[in-house]
Amino acid sequence: MGTLGLQEKQQGQAGRMSSEMICCPNCDLLCSSQLVVTGEALRCPRCSYTLQKPKKNTFARVKALSLAGLLFYIPANFLPIISFEIFGIEKVSSIFDSVATLVQQGYLHVALIVLFTSLVFPLLTLSFLLFVSLGMYSKRKPQNVPQMFRWYHHLEEWGMTEIFLIAALITIIKMYHLAGVGYQIGFFCYIGLVISCVGCSLALDKQYYWAEIEKTFASHGDFKIEEHSHHRTEKHLTAKEAGLVLCHVCHKLTRMEKTKGEAQEKCPRCQAALHSRYPNSIARTWALIITATIFALPANILPIMEVKQFGITQRSTIMDGIIYFFQDGSYGIGLIIFTASIIVPLFKIVGFLIILNSIHFSRLTRLKPKTKMYRFISFIGRWSMLDVFVIALLCASVDFGFFSDVSAAPAAVYFTAVVIATMFAAVSLDPRLLWDKVR
Ligand SMILES: [Zn+2]
Ligand SMILES: [Zn+2]
Helix, strand or coil: CHHHHHHHHHHHHHHHCCCCCEECCCCCEEECCCCCCECCEEECCCCCCEEECCCCCHHHHHHHHHHHHHHHHHHHHHCCCEEEEECCEEEEECHHHHHHHHHHCCCHHHHHHHHHHHHHHHHHHHHHHHHHHHHHCCCCCCCCHHHHHHHHHHHHHHCCHHHHHHHHHHHHHHHCCCCEEEECHHHHHHHHHHHHHHHHHHHCCHHHHHHHHHHHHHCCCCCCCCCCCCCCCCCCCECCCCCEEECCCCCCEEECCCCCCHHHCECCCCCCECCCCCCCHHHHHHHHHHHHHHHHHHHHHCCCEEEEECCEEEEECHHHHHHHHHHHCCHHHHHHHHHHHHHHHHHHHHHHHHHHHHHHCCCCCCHHHHHHHHHHHHHHHHHHHHHHHHHHHHHHHCECCCCEEEEECCHHHHHHHHHHHHHHHHHHCCCHHHHCCCC
């Protein structure tokens, strides 16, 4: 482990490595890394995107946290997390049970989304991080390290353990007056898993990792390190104007060879396909936003949950669920679900319409707030899954036959579709299109 200390010491310089010329992924502006320094973070002078923010001991922290997360993974997901007791009948349920119950109730699509976002993707992202962290400095230098880190980049926002934990807490509060609630061992393991997952993404310095990957694998003969650092720094010169292209994944600047078509170009560092702008960005985003808007209607009108008590069936919509919390006096929870299920999807759809309209009519006003709004929409989008997770947990944990039984209802499918469509819209929209007409 002697080299580890050295590597950690080099980390401070790694943030500054190859940084004479960097490019903003949100507005395509080329700038010198010495241009704006706010504290330790380097922000884009045009759209205030955080270009660089070196993090201390990233390698050691990510390695430890991803390993801890993997150790928590099995007990957290397969051991019971909560138990509810009604009329002397106790029902314990695990995270995996919530997926299995949705399948039994015939909601395969929702079950698959819950399965991937709460079980599969967290496992993959933790495994990729550990593999990359170990592989970067191992003697064998496994060839798929850059590929694994690229996959991590794509899957990162789709692992939603922390949202599932908040959903579990809401479920407990919802059931508190109706049943005896017991915390099981899995619950505490799940908290460990969430801390590990969130800790990993907070501790991860992607630029440092990519720089190290490039150094390690370049010496192995895989990558050529491009020399384009001494470009002129003109005011508002974009990468596109300078004949450079920024990798969407690892943010490496590469010279675009005019002889090759865009689609054939691969990033020399992470092997992702290079595009000056995302292909068909506008058309894809429009298609996804229209899809989300259409699904938003049945998602809000149809019932999302069905409660059977003593043979009487009560069906409730998203809004009914929110009103329930307000009538119950749980204003905080009501407000959280109202924000996650109603405000966020609405804000996302309206926000995308404003951005698309701005691109379409080449409006050059308020570009900075619009870019900030795009970043906010991308960040907040996944939290709308909260209500779907609450329903999944209620279905699994409230199954007392004749006395009380909760199951999902059709709006769950439409609502999940809205969330997924708007998340994909955020991925397919290229914010640089907003800035392209600026002269
Ligand atoms: Zn920018
Ligand atoms: Zn790349």
